[in-house]
Amino acid sequence: MLRSFLIYLSKAQWAQKMVTGWSFAWKAASRFVAGEKTEDAIRAIRELNAKGINATLDHLGEHTSTMEEAAQSTSEILAILDEIDRAEVRANVSIKLTQIGMGLDESVCRENLGRILQRAKEHxxxxxxxxxxxxxTDTTIAIYKAMLERGFTNRHFGMAVQSYLFRAEADTKLLLENKTTIRLVKGAYKEPPDKAFPKKADVDANYDLLTKLMMDASLAGRSNLSEDGRIPPIPAIATHDEKRIEFAVSYANKVGLPKDGLEFQMLYGIRRDLQEKLVKEGYPVRVYVPFGTHWYPYFMRRLAERPANIWFFISNFFRG
Ligand SMILES: Cc1cc2nc3c(=O)[nH]c(=O)nc-3n(C[C@H](O)[C@H](O)[C@H](O)COP(=O)(O)OP(=O)(O)OC[C@H]3O[C@@H](n4cnc5c(N)ncnc54)[C@H](O)[C@@H]3O)c2cc1C
Structure with missing residues (x-):
């Protein structure tokens, strides 16, 4: 109930206007968001890199409503790729297709993504x-296929799969046919019961099943993390759920997948203890580092994932 309400709020313009007007809201959001400027994000990445953790940088933004905004977001992402190269940090980039026009015009989105992938290739x-x-989801997969046709490969881009979706297994198999690297997540949105498993136990079981598929593909394709920490292996196990992580570790051991044949991913500000523990055990870990002024929907999804975070939000109000 509460989760659904918070996800509804994450898309409501009126709520965004209200919440982003409260100064204590940004204080609470900054637990999950590295800052508003590129230099804040690069600083956060350097701190992670010093602990042996790689990063993926997300310039927050989604659902752009005009072509101009989509073009502006594309230019910002290109600038981030340049900045990562200049700063020589161990980081790649994460983007949302609605940020670069998917909700407006698929062909414009394809052109914008093509420019971004070309710049990534150059760097x-x-x-x-x-x-x-x-x-x-369907449009995302169609755009993915268009990028393969243009010659972009798993060295330039990868996709993500949500284990809560019934279609996740079919999508994973399709992506693996092309040796595409996959970030496996449980899924952060509100989906109807004809599209997604309503029960958490089923989402978790599907997560483990897809972990196996990705690891078998990694073993067969000898996919490893690149030395500079930027190009990931096929499986990215993106979760803070210790049981899913334990399953991944034990399956990798069982089939003999080397530690750099997978990576674990977590979100900035969540389970830092677990991130550092996995690094100490010798696993590649990548943290998703969001930054920018469009933090509202991202922050609301983080509240929805863990209702206890609401108390943390409220406590920031009382701290002033
Ligand atoms: C690197 C990364 C990238 C992601 N990319 C996407 C994406 O592209 N699309 C998408 O739909 N979703 C994405 N997600 C979000 C994902 O779908 C889940 O909503 C989120 O990761 C929470 O699920 P969980 O796997 O951690 O498991 P859960 O079962 O939800 O949580 C397990 C435990 O993790 C901790 N935890 C989880 N969330 C929080 C939180 N917000 N605050 C504090 N503690 C928390 C709690 O201790 C909880 O008990 C991404 C997640 C990660 C880690």
């Missing part, structure tokens, strides 16, 4: 396409 860097809610 020998990598772009991860985040996965959004189901009204966009």
């Amino acid at each position: 020998r860097n990598f772009v991860r396409v985040d996965i959004e809610d189901t009204p966009y």
Whole structure:
């Protein structure tokens, strides 16, 4: 109930206007968001890199409502790829397709993504396409296929799959046929029961099943993390759920997948203890580092994932 309400709020313009007007809201959001400027994000990445953690940088933004905004977002992403190269940090980039026009015109989005992937290729860097809610899944897959046709490969970009979706297994198999790297997540949106498993136990079981598929593909394709920490192996196990992580570790051991044949991913500000523990055990870990002024929907999804975060939000109000 509460989760659904918070996800509804994450898309409500009136709520965005109200919440972003409260100064204590930004204080609470800054637990999950590295800052508003590029230099804040690069600083956060350097701190992670010093701990042996790689990063993926997300310039927050989604659902742009005009072509101009989509073009502006594309230019900002190109600038970030340049900045990562200049700063020589161990980071790649994550983007949302609705940020660069998917909700406005598919062909414009394709052109914008093509420019971004071309720049990533020039910098020998990598772009991860985040996965959004189901009204966009088919178009996301169509755009993915168009990028393969243009010659972009798993050295330039990767996709994400949500284990809560019934279609996740079929999508994973399709992506693996092309050796595409996959970030496996549970899914952060509100989906109807004809599209997604309503029960958490089923979402988790599907997560483990897809982990196996990705790891088998990684073993067969000898996919490893690149030395500069930018180009990931096929499986990215993106979760803070210790049981899913334990399953991944034990399956990798069982099939003999080397530690750099997978990576774990977590969100900035969540389970830092677990991130550092996995690094100490010798696993590649990548943290998703969001930054920018469009933090509202991202922050609301983080509240929805863990209702206890609401108390943390409220406590910021009392701290003033
Ligand atoms: C690197 C990364 C990229 C992602 N990209 C996408 C994407 O492209 N599309 C998409 O739909 N979703 C994405 N997500 C979000 C994902 O779908 C889940 O909503 C989110 O990761 C929470 O699920 P969980 O796997 O951690 O498991 P859960 O079962 O939800 O949580 C397990 C435990 O993790 C901790 N935890 C989880 N969330 C929080 C939180 N917000 N605050 C504090 N503690 C928390 C709690 O201790 C909780 O008990 C991404 C997640 C990660 C880690």
